[in-house]
Amino acid sequence: MTQLDAVLQAIVVKRKTPSTRRSKHLCADAGYRGRPALEIIESHGYIPHVVGRGKEADAKRRDPTKKARRWVVEVCHSWFNRFRKLLVRYEKLERSFLALNHIAAAIIAFRKVTLKVNIIYG
Template structure:
């Protein structure tokens, strides 16, 4: 996800698979290619404690990301000191909520993985389209 919560890549795995083991697939499946950042800017990846392994650190280096893994206790201390700062993982939780609003995806009834993946890609496209600022109302012209 980018900073606004727009999904950039999507993969489907089993519920019993750890997220950290699929980091290379997720970063490799990014559909929105961006220009390489200037030398003073970098690509940042905010994650939770499940992404602290050495394999994930190598994956982040390979894809050019700087990982930001903050445990919940330290994040609570930062929040207590400055209440205006919000948690970085909040963006991910909001995007999950947007996906849950598509009721067909909330409970997986699709038997084929390709059907479920196609519905998720359609939902991601709708979410991305809703985040694009438009000057004209597309329904009424």
């Protein structure tokens, strides 16, 4: 919560101006439910969507086709934490650590691709 303002100021998305003005939405977890956090989110022009785990679980039970919107980052961290060398960070040089992150991202993306044949056994 302490770095929320700095993060929202650092976000720069270059895109052409849309023909109609659309609202910007920000999905956050229950840690940003407090008044100061909501004021920071609204001051940057976002519509806050702060939902606790219990409410989202109830909504998913009522409608199983509805997907959770805020767990994308948590799942991504979980995928990267499966690579022990990244989790513990044995690398001293930043460029080596960055290269390992790129390799891990490529492996994660490759595992998500469905293939018709088994590439290991042919």
